[in-house]
């Protein structure tokens with residue numbers, strides 16, 4: 001584990017007490033547990049823990065359930081609230097392009113770190129050879145900036161989002177951080193000759209719990225639609241209907257360059 005600490009220190013510098021409390025609360029990639037081909041991988045440098053789960057039915061779909069601690073979730077929600085975007089009862093979505101608010105830049109850095117460490121642990125354990133075993137491809141991870149577009153969605157009970165593939169004006173590699181109410185996000189294949197032959201079409205449910213991070217790239221981003229239907233009867237997990245309260249999400253993407 002000393003080796004991991006050296007690598008992280010080289011990449012991010014020494015973690016010191018002089019860092020602001022706020023910054024430390026969002027920068028937290030110090031341990032990762034990685035499940036690739038059913039094998040759990042873990043390592044710890046500064047004591048915090050993160051686990052990655054590959055959604056096996058869909059290439060390029062990864063879930064980190066414990067991305068944000070309860071305190072970090074509260075801080076993120078406070079930062080969003082301070083923006084005042086949802087003061088009007090009619091508003092339920094805010095978008096920012098280019099220079100993102102400081103808290104969203106911090107969030108991007110945390111996402112970068114948690115992926116970097118997860119990818120590293122996977123490679124260390126010799127599971128990172130195939131592209132599918134990679135949490136997020138290196139070319140996407142090291143682009144600058146990692147993300148330059150933010151959408152914050154606020155869903156009232158019963159509200160959701162229709163099946164869609166994110167617009168092609170955004171590059172590959174999308175991250176969503178989920179806050180407040182848990183929900184099931186369903187993935188269904190974009191119709192093409194192969195999947196039309198399937199009867200019924202495959203639908204993959206993914207449970208998003210508060211503080212989780214989901215990554216979509218490659219097939220997950222381009223060949224699968226995602227949706228959240230919070231209408232009655234759709235939010236079922238292990239036979240139980242999930243209690244529907246307010247839900248917030250922060251989606252980070254990168255605009256395609258125009259040249």
Ligand SMILES: O=C(O)CCC(=O)C(=O)O
Nearest residue numbers: 151153161166176249251
């Ligand atoms: O709220 C979510 O978790 C998903 C948001 C989404 O898919 C989008 O804004 O494109």
Ligand SMILES: [Fe+2]
Nearest residue numbers: 164165166226
């Ligand atoms: Fe989307």
